[in-house]
Amino acid sequence: MTTPETLWTRSAADLLSATSSRQPTPGGGSVAALSGAFGAGLVSMAARISVHKAQKTGETPEPALTTALDALEEVQGRLQRLADEDVAVFRAYVDATRLPKATDEEKASRRAALDRAGEAARAAPLGAAQACVEALEQAQACLEHVHPEVVSDVGAGAALLRGALEAALLTLDINLRHLEGEELTRLQPRRQELAARGELLAAGVLRGTREAIGAGA
Numbered sequence: 001m002t003t004p005e006t007l008w009t010r011s012a013a014d015l016l017s018a019t020s021s022r023q024p025t026p027g028g029g030s031v032a033a034l035s036g037a038f039g040a041g042l043v044s045m046a047a048r049i050s051v052h053k054a055q056k057t058g059e060t061p062e063p064a065l066t067t068a069l070d071a072l073e074e075v076q077g078r079l080q081r082l083a084d085e086d087v088a089v090f091r092a093y094v095d096a097t098r099l100p101k102a103t104d105e106e107k108a109s110r111r112a113a114l115d116r117a118g119e120a121a122r123a124a125p126l127g128a129a130q131a132c133v134e135a136l137e138q139a140q141a142c143l144e145h146v147h148p149e150v151v152s153d154v155g156a157g158a159a160l161l162r163g164a165l166e167a168a169l170l171t172l173d174i175n176l177r178h179l180e181g182e183e184l185t186r187l188q189p190r191r192q193e194l195a196a197r198g199e200l201l202a203a204g205v206l207r208g209t210r211e212a213i214g215a216g217a
Contacts (some may be wrong), residue, residue, distance in 0.1 A: 002088040005032065006084050025087045029121075032167035033083035033128045039160030040076045040135040044069060046144050046157070061108040062145040075135045079128060086124045086171075093117035118175065120188065125171040129194045132165040136201035143208050148216050155209025162202035169195055 007015060007026060015034070019026055026034070035110045047068050051061040096113035139158045146154055172191060176184060 005087075005130075005145060007087065008080060023043065024107045025090050026083070026088065027141045027171075028167050028173040029084070029086035029090075029125045031133075032125065032164045032171060033079045035087070035160055035167065036128060036132045036135065036164035037076050037079040037083065039132070039157045039164055040072050040079065042153045042157030043135065043139045043142060044072045044076065046146045046153040047072070049150050050142075050145065053115040053147050056147065060127045064141050066147050068088075068124065068142045071138050072135060075138070078131045081136075082128045082131065082162075084122055085120075086128075089124050091123055099100065119183075120177070121175045122172060125175070126187070126190065126194075128168040129165055129172065129191075129198070131140040132168065133194050133198045134162045135159050135167075136198055136205065139205045140201055140208075143205055143212070148212065149217075151209055151212045155206050158202050158205035158209070162198065164205075165194070165198040165202075 007030065010018070015026065019031055047065045051065050051069070054061040062121050093114070096110065096117045098109040101110050101114055136158055139154050139161070143151070169191060174186075174192075176187060179187070
């Protein structure tokens with residue numbers, strides 16, 4: 001059985017080269033998920049170091065940190081899958097556009113394939129946006145409990161997650177352009193909710209990070 005292609009076995013240099021090339025993948029959606037996974041990773045690192053430091057001194061780690069680590073691991077795994085999914089979705093859409101359309105039957109089959117590809121192309125960035133917001137929630141929960149030496153990493157992670165969220169939502173937006181009816185009515189409020197929630201969380205974490213750094217100066 002063929003192993004599914006994944007971005008995660010490619011070198012950083014290769015990914016950067018591919019992103020900068022004329023090739024359409026990895027594009028905005030997959031790079032958003034990649035960036036979000038690294039943002040979540042920075043928050044995880046800060047929590048993990050803080051737990052380790054507490055254990056070394058015989059203290060009980062803050063429960064918020066251990067809870068966050070479990071949640072961030074799940075979110076990060078989801079973002080990893082979504083990065084690959086976004087690439088696969090784009091290729092499925094391109095394949096659908098190349099289907100024959102000479103007969104009514106072929107036209108109907110092509111339209112069904114395009115509809116499926118379009119639905120998947122909206123689901124992937126929406127899922128990435130949701131995951132970024134969840135990671136930002138964990139960054140907020142961690143911030144006041146992490147060791148002072150790694151508080152900047154929580155803020156850095158939140159900054160990456162905010163950018164990843166914006167990128168995912170822009171990818172969603174371009175895939176909503178020609179959508180009408182019930183699905184658009186369903187997706188738009190969710191999109192706005194994620195944007196507002198993510199911005200509020202990111203701004204709060206970044207503000208708290210700066211305050212924590214200033215207090216320790």
